[in-house]
Amino acid sequence: LRPDVEAGSEAHERLCYEALKAEICVLEACQGRLLGRFKGTDESAVLETLGISNDYDNEETPVSSEPTISLAKLLEQYQQSKSDSKKWVPNTIRTYQARTNTMLQFFGSDTPVDRITLNECREYAKMLRLLPPSFALKGYESVHGLTESVLKERNHSKTMDVSTQRDYLIFVRSVLGYAEDSQYIAKNPMIKNLIPAKKKQVRLQRLPFDSKDLERIFDRDTFMNWVGDKPSRFYIPVMALYTGCRLEELANLHIVDVFRVEGLYCIDMNFNNGRRLKNENAIRTIPLHKVLTKDLKFIEYVDRIKAEGSQRVFPELTLA
Numbered sequence: 105l106r107p108d109v110e111a112g113s114e115a116h117e118r119l120c121y122e123a124l125k126a127e128i129c130v131l132e133a134c135q136g137r138l139l140g141r142f143k144g145t146d147e148s149a150v151l152e153t154l155g156i157s158n159d160y161d162n163e164e165t166p167v168s169s170e171p172t173i174s175l176a177k178l179l180e181q182y183q184q185s186k187s188d189s190k191k192w193v194p195n196t197i198r199t200y201q202a203r204t205n206t207m208l209q210f211f212g213s214d215t216p217v218d219r220i221t222l223n224e225c226r227e228y229a230k231m232l233r234l235l236p237p238s239f240a241l242k243g244y245e246s247v248h249g250l251t252e253s254v255l256k257e258r259n260h261s262k263t264m265d266v267s268t269q270r271d272y273l274i275f276v277r278s279v280l281g282y283a284e285d286s287q288y289i290a291k292n293p294m295i296k297n298l299i300p301a302k303k304k305q306v307r308l309q310r311l312p313f314d315s316k317d318l319e320r321i322f323d324r325d326t327f328m329n330w331v332g333d334k335p336s337r338f339y340i341p342v343m344a345l346y347t348g349c350r351l352e353e354l355a356n357l358h359i360v361d362v363f364r365v366e367g368l369y370c371i372d373m374n375f376n377n378g379r380r381l382k383n384e385n386a387i388r389t390i391p392l393h394k395v396l397t398k399d400l401k402f403i404e405y406v407d408r409i410k411a412e413g414s415q416r417v418f419p420e421l422t423l424a
Contacts, residue, residue: 172216173288179204182282193380202240203275209248217283222293227252228276229298232269236260266300273299318345336418339402346393349373352380357417359410362403365389369397377415 110116173181183204186192192200210228211220234255236242244250277294284292313321321327321341331337340354347354349371356379361372369392375381396402406417 172218173283174213175211175215175217175220176208176213178217178283178288179208179279181286182279185282190375190378190380200275203272205240206247206272207276207279209246210250212248217280218289220280220289220293222295225276225294225298229269229273231255232264232272234260235264236262237264237268239264266303269300270302334420335405336421339396339400339405340418342400343371343392343396343402346396347371347390349390353386355418355421356380358415359406359417360415362406362417368392369403 183192183197186196210231211224230252231247231250234252235244235247239247273294277292277296277299280289280292280294283289327341336355340351343349343354344351353373356377357371358377358379361374361376363370363372370389371392372389373379373381374387381387392402409417409419
């Protein structure tokens with residue numbers, strides 16, 4: 105520590121003691137910043153915790169004139185980034201509107217994002233646990249200023265499902281993660297520990313449709329009357345049955361997505377040509393059953409549509 109202080113002496117022990125005490129103060133100050141007790145560049149509060157006077161420096165510290173981005177502005181940028189990357193479509197934005205509104209109401213639309221603390225995120229998670237299902241329709245048009253104690257007094261007999269709580273908290277973590285990546289904040293205050301674990305899914309004891317259900321759905325007269333002259337109505341339900349694909353995935357098929365590999369016809373699910381998939385895990389190649397390729401002549405239909413100049417398998421369908 106000091107070359108003029110002999111190791112093991114009383115002075116040396118005293119010096120080590122003071123150094124350790126100072127280190128503890130520094131760690132407490134750092135913890136205070138993480139927990140939101142010190143915000144921004146409030147150095148005087150930190151120095152006070154360390155027991156250090158700030159009188160030695162009478163010069164004013166220059167403060168940046170550039171304002172921190174507000175939460176409302178951050179959410180606009182976040183949504184725009186999702187739209188630009190094709191991960192969100194207009195319908196997705198509407199799906200997330202309730203989560204967006206709740207976040208803005210609780211934290212404040214004009215709040216600078218670097219002022220959102222871990223403690224506030226804790227309070228947000230507590231509030232969600234106590235809110236009733238569909239809370240916006242049950243007297244909670246706004247959650248501004250809503251506290252845990254108020255909700256406990258109301259003692260709702262039924263509260264928000266854990267899965268819904270997860271959706272709301274994951275959304276906040278994603279938005280603030282975007283803020284961290286964009287260097288608007290140093291660290292995401294919505295820590296993973298605040299997000300409840302997934303509910304264990306109870307496996308279905310039966311298939312969604314049994315054989316009698318399928319017989320009713322695909323009854324020849326009923327089904328063909330509904331199909332009319334639209335190929336999409338004929339092929340998409342049957343392809344969904346044999347491939348397990350989502351209806352939107354099949355509706356967005358392009359001609360180039362139907363191909364043959366080693367004698368086996370397949371369809372390819374990807375993000376090409378503006379296709380919408382649920383997520384990256386939905387990218388896959390699926391073999392087609394012979395009922396589709398031979399009995400129902402799906403390949404002949406695709407060849408005919410291709411010869412007519414269409415790029416899409418079901419050109420009569422339009423994007424919603």
